[in-house]
Structure formats: C-alpha cells, structure tokens
Amino acid sequence: MNCKNYKFTVLTFVIAAFLVLFSNPLSAAKSDDKPFDAGPFIIEHVTDSYGWHICGDGDKSVTIPLPIILVDNGHLVTFMSNKLHHGEAAYNGYAMGWGEQKGAIVKLQDDYTGHLEEGSEYAVDHVCKFNISITKNVCALFISLILISWIFLAVAKSYKRRPNEAPRGMQALVEPVIVFLQDEVINPSLGHHAEKYTPYLLTLFFFILLNNLMGLIPIFPGGANLTGNIAVTGILALITFFVTQFSAGKEYWVDIVNTPGVPWWLKIPLPIMPFVELMGVFTKPFVLMVRLFANITAGHIIVLGFISLIFIFGQMAPAIGYGVSVVSVFFYIFMGCLELLVAFIQAFVFTLLSAIYIGMACGNEETPEIVK
Amino acid sequence: MELIKPSFGLIFWMLLGFGILFFILAKFAWPVITKGIANRNKKIQDQLDEAARVHAELENLNTKHEEMLATAKAERDEILAEARKISDNIQETAKLKADAEAQAIIEEAKKAIHFEKMKAMTDVKNEIANLSIEIAEKVITEDLSDKQKQERLIEKWVEESNLN
Numbered sequence: 001m002n003c004k005n006y007k008f009t010v011l012t013f014v015i016a017a018f019l020v021l022f023s024n025p026l027s028a029a030k031s032d033d034k035p036f037d038a039g040p041f042i043i044e045h046v047t048d049s050y051g052w053h054i055c056g057d058g059d060k061s062v063t064i065p066l067p068i069i070l071v072d073n074g075h076l077v078t079f080m081s082n083k084l085h086h087g088e089a090a091y092n093g094y095a096m097g098w099g100e101q102k103g104a105i106v107k108l109q110d111d112y113t114g115h116l117e118e119g120s121e122y123a124v125d126h127v128c129k130f131n132i133s134i135t136k137n138v139c140a141l142f143i144s145l146i147l148i149s150w151i152f153l154a155v156a157k158s159y160k161r162r163p164n165e166a167p168r169g170m171q172a173l174v175e176p177v178i179v180f181l182q183d184e185v186i187n188p189s190l191g192h193h194a195e196k197y198t199p200y201l202l203t204l205f206f207f208i209l210l211n212n213l214m215g216l217i218p219i220f221p222g223g224a225n226l227t228g229n230i231a232v233t234g235i236l237a238l239i240t241f242f243v244t245q246f247s248a249g250k251e252y253w254v255d256i257v258n259t260p261g262v263p264w265w266l267k268i269p270l271p272i273m274p275f276v277e278l279m280g281v282f283t284k285p286f287v288l289m290v291r292l293f294a295n296i297t298a299g300h301i302i303v304l305g306f307i308s309l310i311f312i313f314g315q316m317a318p319a320i321g322y323g324v325s326v327v328s329v330f331f332y333i334f335m336g337c338l339e340l341l342v343a344f345i346q347a348f349v350f351t352l353l354s355a356i357y358i359g360m361a362c363g364n365e366e367t368p369e370i371v372k
Numbered sequence: 373m374e375l376i377k378p379s380f381g382l383i384f385w386m387l388l389g390f391g392i393l394f395f396i397l398a399k400f401a402w403p404v405i406t407k408g409i410a411n412r413n414k415k416i417q418d419q420l421d422e423a424a425r426v427h428a429e430l431e432n433l434n435t436k437h438e439e440m441l442a443t444a445k446a447e448r449d450e451i452l453a454e455a456r457k458i459s460d461n462i463q464e465t466a467k468l469k470a471d472a473e474a475q476a477i478i479e480e481a482k483k484a485i486h487f488e489k490m491k492a493m494t495d496v497k498n499e500i501a502n503l504s505i506e507i508a509e510k511v512i513t514e515d516l517s518d519k520q521k522q523e524r525l526i527e528k529w530v531e532e533s534n535l536n
Contacts, residue, residue: 047374048382069381103374131381138385145393152401159408164415179409198406199398207393231378235386297375 036315038308046225046300047103048137050081050096054220061086064220066139070094070105071130081133089115090122097127105131137232140224144211152206174206181205181351189355193247193362197355200243204236205351212296212343216336227346228296230289237289240354244285248361256281284357288350295346299339306331503533 052064065082079091087096093111097104101124109123116122134142151170158171167175186201187194211232214222226232256277258267266273306328314321507529
C-alpha cells in the first residue's frame with residue numbers, strides 16, 4: 001500500500017511538471033508588446049464570460065462558443081458568441097460592453113458587423129437590459145443541473161429497485177451525507193417541521209457542493225466560478241429569505257416588534273431594538289450571499305494569483321519563471337486541498353444557517369447540537 | 373465592479389434552473405430517498421428488536437431447560453438413592469435369611485451327624501458285644517492249652533472280625 005501511495009505521489013508530480021512545462025512561461029515573455037497584467041487576468045477568470053475558453057491565447061485560443069440571447073426593442077436576437085471575437089468585433093451592431101458597461105452587451109448606434117478597431121470611439125446607443133445569454137456560468141449551471149438530477153434520480157431509482165437493502169455505488173456515496181444532514185442539521189433545526197423543508201435544504205446543499213467542486217476542476221466542464229458569482233449566491237440567499245418569511249409564524253413577528261428579554265426603553269419611545277431586529281431579517285440572507293461568494297471567489301483568486309506569479313517572473317527571465325513555477329504549483333496543490341475543504345464547509349454552513357433561520361421562523365426553540 | 377454586480381441573465385437562468393431542479397428532485401428524488409432510508413432504518417430496528425426478543429426468549433428457554441435438567445438430575449439422584457437403599461435392604465434381608473437357613477441346615481446336619489454317630493456307636497457296641505460273645509464262644513469251644521495256638525487263634529479271629 002505504501003509503495004502504491006509513493007508511486008501515486010511521483011505520478012502526480014510528473015503530471016504537474018508536464019503541466020508547468022506546457023503552460024510555458026516563455027509565451028508570456030515573448031509577447032513583449034503586451035506585458036502580463038495579473039489583475040485583469042484574475043478578474044477575467046473569476047467572472048462570467050460569453051464563451052467558454054479552453055486554452056490558447058488571442059487568435060489561436062480555443063473557445064467553446066455559447067449562444068447570446070437578447071430581447072432588444074421587443075425583438076428576440078440570438079447569435080453565437082464567437083461572432084464577437086472576445087469583444088474585438090461587433091455583430092449587427094451588438095458588441096461587448098467596455099469600461100462602465102463591461103460584461104454587458106451593448107447596441108451600437110449603427111448596425112455594424114466586423115472588427116472593432118482599438119483606439120477608435122464607437123457610439124453606444126443603449127445597453128441591452130434583457131440579456132439572457134447562455135454565458136459560461138449559465139452553461140455550467142445547466143451542466144450541474146443535469147448532473148445533480150441524474151445522480152439523485154439514479155439514487156432514487158436504486159432505492160426503488162432494491163428496497164431495504166444495503167446501499168451500493170452512488171447510493172452509498174450520497175446516503176451518509178443525506179443521513180448526516182437530516183440527523184445533524186435539518187431535524188434538530190426544524191423539529192417537527194423538518195419534513196416540509198427537507199427537499200429544499202437537501203437540494204440547496206448538493207447544488208452548492210457540486211458547483212463548488214466543479215469550480216475546482218480547471219478544465220471544461222468544470223472551472224466556471226458559479227458559486228463564486230454574486231448572482232447565484234444572491235438567488236440562493238433570496239430563496240432562503242423568502243422561505244423564511246413565508247414560513248414565519250406569529251411569534252416571529254412578535255419577537256421582532258416586541259423582543260422579549262430586552263429593557264423597555266430600547267423599544268419605547270425610540271424603537272431601536274425592533275429596528276435592529278428588522279435589520280437582522282435582511283442581514284441574515286445578505287451575509288449568506290456574501291459568505292459563499294467571498295469564500296469561493298477568494299480561493300480562486302489566490303490560486304490564480306499563484307499561477308500569475310509564474311508569468312510575472314517569467315517576464316523578467318524565463319529561468320526565474322520555471323523556478324517560481326515549482327513553488328507556485330506546490331502552493332496551488334495546497335490551496336486546492338484547502339478549497340476542497342472549503343467547498344464542503346461552505347455548502348454545509350449555507351445549509352445549516354438556512355435551516356436555523358427557517359427553524360427560528362417556524363418557532364422551533366431548540367438550537368441544533370452541532371451549533372453548540 | 374463586475375465581480376459584485378449580479379447579471380440579469382444569470383439571475384434569470386438561476387431562478388429558472390434552480391426552480392426546475394428543486395421541482396424535479398422534490399417530486400422524484402427526495403421523497404423516494406428519504407422514505408427509502410427511513411424504511412430501511414425501521415426494518416433494521418425491527419429486526420434488531422426481533423433479534424433481541426428471540427435472544428431473550430432463547431435465554432428464557434435455556435433457563436427453563438437448565439431448570440428442567442436440574443430437576444431431572446435431582447430426581448434421578450433421589451431415585452438412585454432410593455434404589456440403592458432398597459437393594460441394600462433386600463441384600464440385608466437375603467443375607468439374614470440365608471444365614472438363618474445356613475444355620476438351620478448346619479443344625480440339621482449336626483443333628484443328623486450326631487444321630488448317625490450314635491447309631492454307629494450302637495452298631496459298634498453291638499458288634500463288639502457280638503464279637504466278644506463269638507470270641508468267647510470260640511475260646512470256650514477251642515482248646516486253650518497251647519499258648520501258641522491261642523495267639524494264632526486270636527489273630528485269626530481278629531482278622532476275621534476285621535473283615536467284617
């Protein structure tokens with residue numbers, strides 16, 4: 001067994017070394033006209049994009065084109081993202097926004113198709129508000145939706161096919177997690193309301209977990225920073241917020257308006273405490289949103305920072321670039337392990353806090369053992 | 373700024389996609405899975421309870437069995453002891469009876485021997501008497517002048533009488 005582990009480690013390092021060689025710090029050094037800028041490089045990788053970049057640079061890059069779907073002036077406009085050439089071209093007057101409008105699709109004043117010259121000014125007519133393009137993140141979302149549906153429908157099927165038998169395969173992989181969540185998170189937080197909210201909380205957990213893990217895979221179909229996107233975490237937090245509000249009993253509102261155990265002068269004449277409590281209603285989901293977004297994005301930024309170091313030093317002298325790459329890859333592996341841990345922790349924390357918030361709104365007095 | 377500015381498209385697809393995912397899983401996956409787990413838990417618990425019950429029953433049976441065995445052993449011992457006592461008794465009586473019988477037989481034998489002895493004595497006496505009379509008769513009839521002759525005669529008679 002030891003021998004096998006040793007071989008595995010060696011293999012990992014060999015593969016890592018190959019990847020470092022192929023990433024080729026020299027390429028960064030060669031393009032003298034454009035010095036490597038880590039900031040935009042990192043931001044570009046953690047934000048959304050209209051195509052799914054696989055490898056390569058500039059004109060030689062390999063990118064999966066994704067459809068752009070707009071509703072502009074009541075007309076449905078669809079075309080593939082490769083028509084825009086990473087923002088260097090316009091198609092029927094549509095182009096990628098720049099400056100303030102970066103990330104959006106803008107309509108130029110004239111219906112121009114072709115290359116956009118650098119340095120020349122193009123007059124923007126308006127920004128396309130209703131933009132439901134299948135971006136990289138949306139595509140990753142679809143992939144993860146299909147994957148999750150497939151996994152759990154298969155698991156459900158195996159429960160149906162072999163009732164009351166020991167779990168096998170995928171079923172054995174997810175069952176302990178489901179049981180753990182039920183026993184340690186959902187049931188203690190929600191008491192007798194648990195059954196009603198179990199589907200939502202389980203969906204939430206596995207959605208976040210799977211997307212966190214997919215985000216750690218550097219190449220297609222992973223690599224999209226979905227759970228590190230504020231829109232995604234925002235929607236998840238918003239759903240938890242609405243579920244909490246709609247499952248709130250009378251007690252919940254009474255506690256906000258007339259908080260028990262607080263001196264009266266904090267409520268009358270100035271309603272300080274009710275105000276604080278009301279703030280809490282909104283800060284809770286807000287914090288949920290920010291926590292997941294920040295944790296996942298921060299992890300990706302650090303990894304990209306380490307990778308950027310290779311190119312920054314490679315620009316100074318290729319030899320230094322190679323030297324730094326060893327250190328960078330080592331740190332990348334370390335961060336990868338940390339991010340793997342964070343992927344599980346953040347999915348767990350989001351689910352746990354959602355369960356607790358809903359539980360508090362339902363009037364479940366007990367705090368789960370795991371929080372204590 | 374782009375990093376913390378949610379895009380409309382992603383919000384739209386996220387709401388739609390997550391909604392559909394939730395609908396699919398809540399309808400076709402979670403109830404089946406949670407019910408499946410709960411049912412299996414129940415089955416396992418039932419079987420554990422059943423096993424405990426059976427075990428207790430077995431233990432009970434075992435105790436009963438042991439009790440029965442102990443009783444049977446005690447009974448057997450009792451019966452054996454009784455049997456031994458009876459057999460001892462029988463032996464004792466038999467021995468006594470045999471002794472008495474033997475004594476009686478010996479007595480009888482002694483009596484018979486005595487009787488035979490007496491009879492033999494009487495016979496001997498009679499014989500002696502007869503012999504004496506005969507000898508006397510012969511002595512009387514024979515000439516007893518010669519001493520040698522007398523001795524021979526006596527020997528002859530004794531021999532004759534011995535032959536009888």
